[in-house]
Amino acid sequence: MRFGLQIAIAVLVMGVLQTRAVELSPKETKEAQRLYNLKCAKCHKFYDPASYSHPEWDDWMKKMAKKSKLKSTQYDLLVQYTETLRPAAHKVERSQAATARPGKHR
Ligand code: HEC
Numbered sequence: 093m094r095f096g097l098q099i100a101i102a103v104l105v106m107g108v109l110q111t112r113a114v115e116l117s118p119k120e121t122k123e124a125q126r127l128y129n130l131k132c133a134k135c136h137k138f139y140d141p142a143s144y145s146h147p148e149w150d151d152w153m154k155k156m157a158k159k160s161k162l163k164s165t166q167y168d169l170l171v172q173y174t175e176t177l178r179p180a181a182h183k184v185e186r187s188q189a190a191t192a193r194p195g196k197h198r
Contacts, residue, residue: 116169123169127170149174153171
């Protein structure tokens, strides 16, 4: 039951992230990079989020958040940060899907 609630929240958060173009301030980007180096890169190299599909990356982030014991705010920041590393094509596609604007498929 608690898990269901977490999914509901995650879906809500993803919805917000999708409609609001993912943009981090330079300060947030720095903090995210610091977190990544501190929390993730201590175990393995930097995996490029662009080489994964969105659901794949989501799954890894959830698994890895446990491994690196991220706080939820740190998790959110890292998710947003890694989202900005995704190729622009994905973002355009997704923001268009979110606003349901017709045309311009690229
Ligand atoms: C405690 C060590 C540890 C930490 C911390 C950690 N990882 Fe991992 N990561 C692993 C291991 C081990 C694997 C291999 C897959 C598995 O066993 O789950 C892995 C696999 C991955 C993969 C998949 C690689 C593939 O095979 O395609 C990604 C992506 C990833 N980690 C990202 C991250 C991110 C992002 C963070 C920080 C939030 C992180 N990891 C923190 C140990 C860690």
